[in-house]
Amino acid sequence: MTTQGGSTMKKVVIMGCGRVGAALAADLDAEGNQVLVLDTDPAAFRFLPEGFRGTTVVGNGIDLDVLRRLGIENMDVFVSATRGDNRNVMAAQIAKHIFGVPVVASRVFDPIREEMYRNMGLRTINPTRVQSRRLKKIIEAPDDDAANAIAAEFLAQDGA
Amino acid sequence: MYMIIVGGGKVGLQLAKDLLADGMHEVLIIEQDAEKVTEIGQDLPDVVMLGDGCEATVLEKAGCARANMLIAVTGDDEDNLVSCQVAKQRFNVPRTVARINNPKNEEIFRKLEVDITVSATSAIMAHIEQELPTHHLIPLMKLKGSGLEVVGLRIPDDSRVVGQPVRSIMLPYQSIIALVVGEDGQAKVPTGDTILHADDEVMAVTLHESEESLREALMAPPPARTF
Numbered sequence: 201m202t203t204q205g206g207s208t209m210k211k212v213v214i215m216g217c218g219r220v221g222a223a224l225a226a227d228l229d230a231e232g233n234q235v236l237v238l239d240t241d242p243a244a245f246r247f248l249p250e251g252f253r254g255t256t257v258v259g260n261g262i263d264l265d266v267l268r269r270l271g272i273e274n275m276d277v278f279v280s281a282t283r284g285d286n287r288n289v290m291a292a293q294i295a296k297h298i299f300g301v302p303v304v305a306s307r308v309f310d311p312i313r314e315e316m317y318r319n320m321g322l323r324t325i326n327p328t329r330v331q332s333r334r335l336k337k338i339i340e341a342p343d344d345d346a347a348n349a350i351a352a353e354f355l356a357q358d359g360a
Numbered sequence: 361m362y363m364i365i366v367g368g369g370k371v372g373l374q375l376a377k378d379l380l381a382d383g384m385h386e387v388l389i390i391e392q393d394a395e396k397v398t399e400i401g402q403d404l405p406d407v408v409m410l411g412d413g414c415e416a417t418v419l420e421k422a423g424c425a426r427a428n429m430l431i432a433v434t435g436d437d438e439d440n441l442v443s444c445q446v447a448k449q450r451f452n453v454p455r456t457v458a459r460i461n462n463p464k465n466e467e468i469f470r471k472l473e474v475d476i477t478v479s480a481t482s483a484i485m486a487h488i489e490q491e492l493p494t495h496h497l498i499p500l501m502k503l504k505g506s507g508l509e510v511v512g513l514r515i516p517d518d519s520r521v522v523g524q525p526v527r528s529i530m531l532p533y534q535s536i537i538a539l540v541v542g543e544d545g546q547a548k549v550p551t552g553d554t555i556l557h558a559d560d561e562v563m564a565v566t567l568h569e570s571e572e573s574l575r576e577a578l579m580a581p582p583p584a585r586t587f
Binding site: 262263264265284285286287289290293294297298310312313316319320 | 414415416417436437441442445446462464465467468472
């Protein structure tokens with residue numbers, strides 16, 4: 201979220217504090233953004249790193265009152281990354297169409313639904329196809345060393 | 361009509377039975393719990409299918425492309441919303457209906473191209489209001505997006521409109537009388553000349569804000585005359 205020379209701090213809500221949500225929260229926090237993480241399960245916040253400076257809120261992201269209470273109208277970015285596709289796209293549509301959050305992104309596991317909501321104007325990613333293709337490449341590698349090299353290459357591509 | 365019902369709980373099952381009893385509809389229930397599917401199958405053979413009614417592949421197998429209506433009645437609002445959206449977006453189903461479990465979600469569903477929403481809370485309110493002698497206007501259905509709604513009422517004996525033609529009634533802004541059912545039980549679309557009688561059943565379209573004025577216009581006694 202920060203830009204080279206003249207950083208722009210964004211207010212970000214992340215719904216779903218699983219491994220992905222927590223890692224994203226940590227990255228955005230490290231870059232100096234104001235991050236709020238939302239999860240229905242308070243135990244989920246254990247995935248956040250020590251020293252995380254953002255806010256954690258226990259609540260459901262498809263509940264309008266919860267979203268209002270956390271000041272959704274003033275947020276720049278809303279991300280939904282729970283395990284439930286339907287929850288993710290419903291929350292994203294609420295953020296976009298009811299509260300007018302400018303940037304809204306969701307993870308959607310079902311490739312068909314992912315494409316559909318992308319065409320309907322949401323920003324979406326589908327991890328399923330990428331991961332299955334990557335797993336296929338790993339099993340097709342001639343030996344374990346080659347497989348590990350390919351895996352390292354995937355990580356490098358993602359900037360990890 | 362071909363109707364697909366998503367969710368085979370108590371609501372979905374009863375709805376399927378009612379629609380089948382009409383004898384005019386082809387009905388299919390999509391339910392993702394295998395046990396429930398078996399249970400429903402004993403009661404209503406050949407009208408239940410195992411699957412997730414939010415998944416395009418399942419809806420395709422169900423013949424969603426030729427469905428006239430999809431009615432999503434699961435206990436989870438997010439599933440009902442997505443099911444309706446997939447039906448609309450991928451299969452061009454002309455009418456989608458969603459059950460709303462949390463009344464707060466009514467506004468969202470209306471904004472997100474669900475044609476009709478049914479909330480148990482609203483339905484119960486309508487029934488309660490039907491029982492109350494003072495409030496005779498029964499909200500029947502909200503029309504998508506417009507802020508308009510369809511209401512039903514019965515003309516009281518002492519109403520100012522008894523014996524009057526429709527053209528003489530001062531209706532509030534954006535309100536129309538759509539249908540009048542007289543004592544012969546025949547429904548007719550009123551013209552300006554139609555005379556209203558006590559106990560006529562009237563269906564009208566109005567703005568939510570105009571409900572009270574409409575009630576006043578059709579149901580209040582004539583204003584007291586001062587000489």
